[in-house]
Amino acid sequence: MSLLGVDLGAARTRIYARRRGIVLDEPSAVVRDARTGRIVSYGAETGDDGHETCRPVSGGLPADDELTRLLVRHFLRRVHRRPFARPRLVMAVPEHATAIDRAALREVAYEAEARGLLLVPHGLAAALGAGVPVGDGAGWMVIDIGRDAARVAVLSHGAVVAAGTVPVGGRALTLAVARLVEREHGLLLDEDEVEAVKREHGPPDRQVLVRGRDAETGRERAASLPVRLVREATRQPVETIAQAAVDTVERCPPELVADLGERGAVLVGGGALLRGLDRWLRVALRMPVRRAERPVESVALGLGRCVEDQDLVNRLKAVAP
Known part of the structure; x- marks a missing residue:
């Protein structure tokens, strides 16, 4: 077959x-x-x-x-x-x-x-691919951040117990960073360059070098961007995703909520590659959050x-x- x-x-x-x-x-x-x-x-x-x-x-x-x-x-x-x-x-x-x-x-x-x-x-x-033991009775959460949406699912006994979706995904994160660079430096970045910036990490005052096309002259040039600004630019979409996860948890039975507090959530999808996202969600959700080993796949x-x-x-x- x-x-x-x-x-x-x-x-x-x-x-x-x-x-x-x-x-x-x-x-x-x-x-x-x-x-x-x-x-x-x-x-x-x-x-x-x-x-x-x-x-x-x-x-x-x-x-x-x-x-x-x-x-x-x-x-x-x-x-x-x-x-x-x-x-x-x-x-x-x-x-x-x-x-x-x-x-x-x-x-x-x-x-x-x-x-x-x-x-x-x-x-x-998504949970099966991330290695989550979905067959047991414990509660597990998977947050999948795709291109145009973020999907949250709580699983137990091999089934989805509660789920939520918001129309905010990796594209929203990309656009937030692109608009920041255009506003601060007048540069237009292609999607690959924005993806590289999103994955940068380090202390907030660390500078990230970006290359793009000048919005006025059309010529290529470079500029330095603090990691802090990247985090600030993506804060609103991340908070929207976090709220969707909170809303989903609130629809779960109390015993599963207790499980989630102990086992937490797994991040998958291309948007999961945003540096620091697991830490931001960990604080917002007050539970462990980790990125899958191969989140995109x-x-x-x-x-x-x-x-x-x-x-x-x-x-x-x-x-x-």
Whole structure:
């Protein structure tokens, strides 16, 4: 049986194949001709000048059904080694997804030539990939900071007990830093440069060297930015994420709240790479907070565990939406 785990993220799509691990990790992007609408390229092949880059996935769900189906079908054809055997897919579904949302994911899978689909709650997939022992009765929290949303899930007995979502993710953190640099130094930074700044760490008075394009002249130049300002710029989105976690905890039974105070939360997703985020959330939530060993790949690795362990897949069917 051919079984693939597909982590359909707003920023990137990752596919996990049995015994092969993560075999695809590319941007969830489609490039098309702005004039004719013709598809030019997908994923890592994007970036052609003069064309429109579309991101058809938002919050783990199709924002543009047709483009998402084309994107997933393209990726599956690249990694699936058996052209005459349609694969079964394991995909993560956000806890807040409606019946219509789940139907859209199933349509994406079937249009991409899959012969079956198992939907696993997103928080459960993230926890599995982060190494959280979700099968026991203790309470655990996972905070996944994706490109355009942060998702919080509290798990116990292999199921999601409480969940929350806010439309603030890694992109909000990136924009906050980019606006800071433009305001303070008149520099326009590309996304890679902002990501490097977000991951810098050290004492508040430490200076970070940034390179960008002058907003007035268009010429490239450098400027020094205190780490303190980066932290201040990202404070508001971080506080929004922290409040979502607090609200989720408040919906949990008292015994799970006590567990969380002892075991705490695990950070996953690209936004988890923001330096100092674990410490900020630790103070805000008053519980232990740690970053997963491979935060960016946690959901894909969790789906991979389902792909590798058929018994685990069967057990999860009872809790899959």
